[in-house]
Amino acid sequence: MSQKPANTDLPSQREVLNALSPFVTELTQRHLDSRKLWMPSDLLPAHEQTDAEHDADMQKLRERARGLPDSVRVAVALNLLTEEGLPHFHRLIAIYMGYEGAWATWNNMWTAEEDRHGCILRDYVRDARIFDMRALEQLQYEYIEAGFNPQWQDDPYRLLAYTSLQEKATQTAHANAGRIAGQYDPLLQRILAHISADESRHYAFYRDAFAEVLKQDSNRALAALAAVAPALAMPGHTIAGYAQMSEVERRAGIYGPREYLKLVEDLVRHWTIDKLTGLSSVGRAAQDKLMQLPTRLARIAEYVESKAHTRSFSFDFIYQRAFEMAVGTR
Numbered sequence: 001m002s003q004k005p006a007n008t009d010l011p012s013q014r015e016v017l018n019a020l021s022p023f024v025t026e027l028t029q030r031h032l033d034s035r036k037l038w039m040p041s042d043l044l045p046a047h048e049q050t051d052a053e054h055d056a057d058m059q060k061l062r063e064r065a066r067g068l069p070d071s072v073r074v075a076v077a078l079n080l081l082t083e084e085g086l087p088h089f090h091r092l093i094a095i096y097m098g099y100e101g102a103w104a105t106w107n108n109m110w111t112a113e114e115d116r117h118g119c120i121l122r123d124y125v126r127d128a129r130i131f132d133m134r135a136l137e138q139l140q141y142e143y144i145e146a147g148f149n150p151q152w153q154d155d156p157y158r159l160l161a162y163t164s165l166q167e168k169a170t171q172t173a174h175a176n177a178g179r180i181a182g183q184y185d186p187l188l189q190r191i192l193a194h195i196s197a198d199e200s201r202h203y204a205f206y207r208d209a210f211a212e213v214l215k216q217d218s219n220r221a222l223a224a225l226a227a228v229a230p231a232l233a234m235p236g237h238t239i240a241g242y243a244q245m246s247e248v249e250r251r252a253g254i255y256g257p258r259e260y261l262k263l264v265e266d267l268v269r270h271w272t273i274d275k276l277t278g279l280s281s282v283g284r285a286a287q288d289k290l291m292q293l294p295t296r297l298a299r300i301a302e303y304v305e306s307k308a309h310t311r312s313f314s315f316d317f318i319y320q321r322a323f324e325m326a327v328g329t330r
Contacts, residue, residue, distance in 0.1 A: 007154035009220060016217045017097065017156060023212055024102040027205050028109065035201060040120035043191050044127060058127060064185040065128035070313075070323040071252040072184070073130055075177040077317055078245040079192075080125065082170065082236040083118040084140050086111065088148035089235070096156040110202060117195045124191055135316035143239045150233055157213060157224035163206040165232050168263045171199035173255040180252065211271055218276050219283035226286035229264060229293060241315060248313055250304075251325045257301035265294050
């Protein structure tokens, strides 16, 4: 079995990232100044001395949750499983960005914040009784056991490009799932809104960190972004049944090619990719590829939509209950 080629640019890339440490510290402080730290128990209280009113609230929660459509349940399951993949991402950031210094300080704080997302979603689905928990836990176990090792070629710039795209995608998925879920259970919408707000702030950190890398090392940053953006491997893509769950989210209007197209357009515009000058041949080729990417993604979205037809879905975690979804319906 052949070994992958070593990233000969890594030493100089690390120099760039180390030089950005003061800026990363500023971004981290900006994040801390803007957040309002919340805990899962703020949204779903749990303590030893529960009373009859609390028990009644739990019963009302379960009654509301019974009305959740299976499409929303699938979206919540996929969002939960994705959040539970946190160990993969803490490990990757530590490997690519280091175990000490400003980047590590961010990674540890980010991990602590992200950990609450899986906790609160798990608390909710357990209290609401909307899944076969054994089946869901089996998926979670298999996802963690399988690992997650994207083809980033030991390039830390690819990690920053990926996290910029991925955090925005996750924010969008949580926000849109919450908007639909709110028609049935306002508490679930509130929970997803809290998570989405966190993801928005995390996105701002990675987006602005990568913007600075683009300024300092334009050619290699553009090449990294051009390698990652055309076919983003979303967190959780190794989960059994991921393609079917993603299709449910797309049909429900929660997340799909159209949403990814929009976030790519927004980032290309925010990073002013078209205005970068003084590039090498490699940088110009990557720039051209990125400027053409929205058109390509629009064609992909149109193709997916043109081939769609009414389809039946069934998942173990909702007791193998079959449900049908037409194109673009909930």
